[in-house]
Amino acid sequence: MEAIFSRGPSLNNRLAIAIVLSIILIVVDNKLDGFQSTRMFLNSLMSPLQYIANLPSLMLNASADQLTSQQQLLEENKRLTRQMLLASEKLQRFDVLSRENEELRELLDAPVSRNMRKIVAELMSVDRNPYSRQIVINKGTLDGVFLSQPLIDDSGIIGQVMEVSTTNSRVLLITDVTHSIPVRSLRNNIRFIATGSGGKNEVFLEHVAHSVDIAVGDVLVSSGLGGVFPAGYPVAKVTYVDKDEGREFARVTAEPLAELDRIKYTLLLELNP
Structure with missing residues (x-):
């Protein structure tokens, strides 16, 4: 098929x-x-x-x-x-x-006198000793810094130079227990001595009689006595007054106007001859 x-x-x-x-x-x-x-x-x-x-x-x-x-x-x-x-x-x-x-x-x-030479310095370190209030700045003899030279910030007096080396200096703050500064009340021109308390933001007024006219809120400025600090710079404001008759003198404390715990830059003053 x-x-x-x-x-x-x-x-x-x-x-x-x-x-x-x-x-x-x-x-x-x-x-x-x-x-x-x-x-x-x-x-x-x-x-x-x-x-x-x-x-x-x-x-x-x-x-x-x-x-x-x-x-x-x-x-x-x-x-x-x-x-x-x-x-x-x-x-x-x-x-x-x-x-x-x-x-x-x-x-x-800052209100510095015209015949005042100004040196800007920067904070280098802070003394760690809890019983002293000192700082180190980055200016020394090469920059014209000298012993007992006063320092201020934009608010008031900081302290004075206590040690000088070639490139840095040690500064004693006004709150150190060994520091004293002549001041006067801006309200009535009564003079006092402000001494450091050792604390961060407190000074004492020494030997204030009970009859002295001083009150909380009074602004204290440098008196110019002693030849270290020029006159007229803000120092502190009175924060406490205790006129206890049981004590020989009144207890008066004041707070520095300078921001001592936040220092970054300082101004060294030198009165030109």
């Missing part, structure tokens, strides 16, 4: 017929554009299959783009964080420099 598909034209004839039909179809499509609608239909029919075929590639590309974008965002975030930290550090330094500049301006604008 012969196969059904073995009947018909030979293979050579089939090939020739296929070639002729192909040439005819090519000529018709090229010259007459007769298969445009058919081609559009076939393209529309095959487009979903093409999309499905390209879907894995699209998903891989999208994932790669997403990972790239995320990595870029992370790097950008790190870069911005570094920039923010640098800007914050610069801003903090700017704030500190701005405050120091204001302090220096206040020092230079």
Whole structure:
């Protein structure tokens, strides 16, 4: 029994017929554009299959783009964080420099006499001895500093130089127990001696009689006696008065007007000859 598909034209004839039909179809499509609608239909029919075929590639590309974008965002975030930290550090330094500049301006604008030479000094260290109130500044004999030279800040008298070396000096604050300064009341010009208490922000007025007119709130300024501190500079404000008759003298304490616990810059005074 012969196969059904073995009947018909030979293979050579089939090939020739296929070639002729192909040439005819090519000529018709090229010259007459007769298969445009058919081609559009076939393209529309095959487009979903093409999309499905390209879907894995699209998903891989999208994932790669997403990972790239995320990595870029992370790097950008790190870069911005570094920039923010640098800007914050610069801003903090700017704030500190701005405050120091204001302090220096206040020092230079302090009410110093015209014939007074001014030397700006910066705090180097604070004495750790709890029984003394001393500091070290960064000016010495090379800068013209001398023993007993008075110092002030923008609010009042700080103390006087007690030791001098070539590049730095040790200063005795007015609150040290060994320090005394002649003062007078700005309200009535009564004179006193203010002696350090050893505390951070307190001085005593020595040998104040019960009959002396002194009250809380009185401002004490340097009297100029003794030849160390020039006259007229703020020293302290009276904070406590106790006129107990059982004691020989009244107990009077005052708070220094200078910020002795926050010293950064000081001004050394020298009366020119």
